[in-house]
Amino acid sequence: MQQHHHCFLSKYSLPEWQAAITTNATIHKFKRGTVIFRETEAVTGFYFIHSGKVKVHKQWGEDNRDLIVKFALAGDILGHRGLGQDHFYPVTATVIEDVEACFISAEFFHTTLLVNHELAYHMVLFYATELQKAEQAMRDMVFMSAKSKMANALLKIQDIFGTDESGAIQSNLSRQEIASYAGTTYETLFKTLNEWIEEGIIAVSGKSITIRDQAKLRALLQ
Known part of the structure; x- marks a missing residue:
């Protein structure tokens, strides 16, 4: 797999781990309108966006209205919300501008986090930022x-x-x-x-x- 400077996974992994990424990661290209994964589907792995834009959305409220949670761009991660005990995607990811992304399985991602401490650290920061944004969005929605x-x-x-x-x-x-x-x-x-x-x-x-x-x-x- 060709390394990409926008790839979160490659950027924070050890130099000696790049070969493992090349072996285990696959490049996917998605056209506009493609659903990468759907809400409630079982988590198969994680996508690291190289280029393009994705809308992350979910069903909301009693009338199941579609709510766009965020837009994911180059350098962002898709599927991370499915990391944890509940192994189902809680959101849907739909391409709005043609996307190139690398995909790794959940198993390889877990191993990579254990081996690459800097990646694990930046994942914690990423989650903290996502949580802050989600809390702010919830306050905005209410007030x-x-x-x-x-x-x-x-x-x-x-x-x-x-x-x-x-x-x-x-x-x-x-x-x-x-x-x-x-x-x-x-x-x-x-x-x-x-x-x-x-x-x-x-x-x-x-x-x-x-x-x-x-x-x-x-x-x-x-």
């Missing part, structure tokens, strides 16, 4: 108004996907996916986006969104 959630989501999406030369956010996310990431309904999203267009806070052309007044959006987060 933020619908408009604040949407402002927060748009600003995060802009940071994750970047903008083109005209300033439009470079994402292919649907309106429903934006609503799922914001933790609100499509109807609320549609209504609020139209209000923000009239107020000059954003501009919309087809699926693309441009944030015209970031200060006003950030003021909603206070």
